[in-house]
Amino acid sequence: MSKNVIFCYSGTGNCLDMAKNIAKELGDTDIIMMRKAPVKTDVSDAERVGFIVPCYGGGLPGDVEKYLDSIKVAPGAYIFGVGQYAGYLGCGLHKIDERFRLNYWCGVSHQCSAIWLFPHQLMLPPVTPGMAQKRSERKAKKIAAAVLSGENSKKAPPKMRLNALESKVWPKLAKAKAKKFDVTESCVGCGQCVRLCPRGNIQLVGGKPQFGTDCIQCLGCLQYCPKEAITLTEKTVRREHYHNPHVTVDELTQDIIHFD
Numbered sequence: 001m002s003k004n005v006i007f008c009y010s011g012t013g014n015c016l017d018m019a020k021n022i023a024k025e026l027g028d029t030d031i032i033m034m035r036k037a038p039v040k041t042d043v044s045d046a047e048r049v050g051f052i053v054p055c056y057g058g059g060l061p062g063d064v065e066k067y068l069d070s071i072k073v074a075p076g077a078y079i080f081g082v083g084q085y086a087g088y089l090g091c092g093l094h095k096i097d098e099r100f101r102l103n104y105w106c107g108v109s110h111q112c113s114a115i116w117l118f119p120h121q122l123m124l125p126p127v128t129p130g131m132a133q134k135r136s137e138r139k140a141k142k143i144a145a146a147v148l149s150g151e152n153s154k155k156a157p158p159k160m161r162l163n164a165l166e167s168k169v170w171p172k173l174a175k176a177k178a179k180k181f182d183v184t185e186s187c188v189g190c191g192q193c194v195r196l197c198p199r200g201n202i203q204l205v206g207g208k209p210q211f212g213t214d215c216i217q218c219l220g221c222l223q224y225c226p227k228e229a230i231t232l233t234e235k236t237v238r239r240e241h242y243h244n245p246h247v248t249v250d251e252l253t254q255d256i257i258h259f260d
């Protein structure tokens with residue numbers, strides 16, 4: 001087992017990009033993906049354990065909260081958390097802190113991928129995509145330096161009761177919205193969306209994707225579609241697509257990514 005472990009959920013690459021950038025600075029790091037149940041949960045031999053997650057509907061994405069309960073860390077391990085969001089941090093880091101007592105935590109605003117709900121430029125403070133990426137890379141270096149020096153955050157992550165309520169409603173909204181997925185004639189039936197969906201919610205039927213309702217609205221299918229053929233209402237046709245420029249579909253679908 002590596003000296004450092006980072007548990008990461010990422011729908012459109014921002015959090016995985018952050019995890020990779022931090023791992024490069026830390027060295028000897030396993031990034032364990034939580035898009036599905038993590039393949040390794042007992043990390044009690046790791047010295048530092050990180051959690052890097054996006055805010056989804058005010059809380060944690062998909063089944064991440066459930067997965068947290070299966071993770072075992074050493075009592076003396078240094079624990080850090082990074083929450084990525086567009087406009088507000090939400091209660092995700094607080095939920096992690098409740099279970100693992102974060103030594104250090106940080107929130108980072110980046111491009112929003114919930115294309116039907118918000119324009120991407122919702123980030124706070126509002127910046128261009130290139131500036132957001134650079135800001136995130138600068139933050140990764142700062143976070144890694146803080147983790148390497150064993151820095152302790154002065155305050156615990158905020159509880160955000162309203163966001164905790166919002167996160168209870170969000171999964172129902174996400175499922176209902178999934179009925180509106182459609183595919184245009186540009187679809188070539190490559191099946192990348194099937195491979196990428198963290199819920200196994202997409203199937204190819206007659207060479208075209210068919211969507212179920214077990215959807216958490218990560219929109220990886222839509223944002224990474226090489227033909228921009230997947231739509232979710234008119235809004236998504238009009239709005240620019242986005243996924244992190246440094247994260248590939250192959251990386252997102254790995255179980256563990258190791259950095260020496």
Ligand SMILES: Cc1cc2nc3c(=O)[nH]c(=O)nc-3n(C[C@H](O)[C@H](O)[C@H](O)COP(=O)(O)O)c2cc1C
Binds near residue numbers: 014056059086112216
């Ligand atoms: C389904 C969904 C819900 C989101 N909900 C929120 C939210 O409640 N508040 C917020 O500030 N950002 C929200 N965002 C924005 C993400 O937190 C932000 O885009 C993050 O960088 C995505 O990380 P990823 O690319 O690793 O998935 C949401 C994004 C998605 C896809």
